Amino acid sequence: MSATNAPILITGAGQRVGLHCAHRLLDEGQPVIFSYRSERPGVQALRDRGAIGLFADFSSEAGVLAFIAQVNTHTQSLRAIIHNASAWVAETPGDESRAFIDMFNVHMLAPYLINLHCSPLLQRSSPADIVHISDDVVRKGSRQHIAYCATKAGLDSLTLSFAAQLAPLIKVNGIAPAMVMFNEGDDAAYRARVLAKSALGIEPGPDVIYQSVRYLLDNPYVTGTTLTVNGGRHIK
């Protein structure tokens, strides 16, 4: 496969933000390889458009390495890797360690191992990018999602380290959103509370993340940077 149409790899694209970004890339004629853990309508929709779906459970090192092996059998080059897969789990009494380990694995171990083992695929494409999707909450911490926030902070650290190590052939950047789309179970009171936290007070939807991805992929002079996409939470 020529490097000019090398696929973009996006993790956790079976729903929501990842699914939207995968569709937008396909809309532009960009080949896509995506990971999914649960079979969802969105997974089949991407397959129907020619994207390659690879099963991945990042909750263990073995699962991450198995996914990496699959990627290497499906392509010889990559235009970009977008680390989108994530678990947003609050502390619950009795299984704090399990939740922390799960989020460490999906937010830090998986991006770390995938970047190390798949950077040779990126080096066969020019330009080449890694994008880590983090969270604006890292800026101040979170009393309800301590482990989630800590592991996303670790992801921000990986952005800096990999940007230094992989330059100049591969740019490495992050995107730190605040709420961009609610979950189905979020009630009106919760939604109102969250919307009040930002200066712009809107639920923008997933395209603001795709626009941020597009900016990072297209800009040849940005690396080691994390874009804040938070509706002005920090100035409220």
Ligand SMILES: NC(=O)C1=CN([C@@H]2O[C@H](COP(=O)(O)OP(=O)(O)OC[C@H]3O[C@@H](n4cnc5c(N)ncnc54)[C@H](OP(=O)(O)O)[C@@H]3O)[C@@H](O)[C@H]2O)C=CC1
């Ligand atoms: N939505 C928002 O408002 C915000 C989102 N973000 C970040 O943006 C990104 C996209 O958010 P959103 O679309 O809501 O994410 P989701 O909560 O929908 O998660 C995306 C996917 O991650 C996959 N995933 C979770 N755990 C694992 C695992 N152990 N192994 C493999 N895959 C896994 C899930 O796959 P499956 O469903 O197949 O199990 C899921 O479909 C995330 O990184 C998130 O942290 C940050 C701030 C706000």
Ligand SMILES: Nc1nc2c(c(=O)[nH]1)N=C([C@H](O)[C@@H](O)CO)CN2
């Ligand atoms: N993996 C996920 N991470 C996050 C989600 C989500 O649904 N999945 N949602 C949020 C919230 O919208 C939060 O930003 C509200 O303040 C954060 N991370």
